[in-house]
Amino acid sequence: MLPQPVKAADITDENSAQTYLNQAIMTTFCRVLDSSRLPPDVVMRLLATALGQTYREVAAAHQDGCCPCGWRPQPASDIETLRASLEDAAVPRRSDDLLSMTAAGRA
Numbered sequence: 831m832l833p834q835p836v837k838a839a840d841i842t843d844e845n846s847a848q849t850y851l852n853q854a855i856m857t858t859f860c861r862v863l864d865s866s867r868l869p870p871d872v873v874m875r876l877l878a879t880a881l882g883q884t885y886r887e888v889a890a891a892h893q894d895g896c897c898p899c900g901w902r903p904q905p906a907s908d909i910e911t912l913r914a915s916l917e918d919a920a921v922p923r924r925s926d927d928l929l930s931m932t933a934a935g936r937a
């Protein structure tokens with residue numbers, strides 16, 4: 831079953847934010863792929879570059895405590911966390927991975 835579409839106004843927690851971002855990135859990826867005729871791996875690299883640039887710009891805006899939210903960027907550990915998240919999400923899932931399987935019935 832596909833997840834229900836999430837609108838920006840429906841974002842209330844980390845889970846709904848993840849679903850919204852997944853949808854937005856897939857939509858953007860498909861539009862760029864269709865319009866540019868670039869190969870998928872090139873569009874993926876461009877997406878990763880855009881994420882890195884977003885990090886750099888947001889981190890720069892948070893230097894010296896300029897933002898009241900209180901986030902203090904730690905580039906080395908933040909970038910390592912981003913790398914790990916990318917790798918974790920990108921690694922192919924094994925079809926026999928019990929944790930990722932949906933229960934087919936009830937015992």
Ligand SMILES: [Zn+2]
Pocket residue numbers: 892897898899900901
């Ligand atoms: Zn902030």
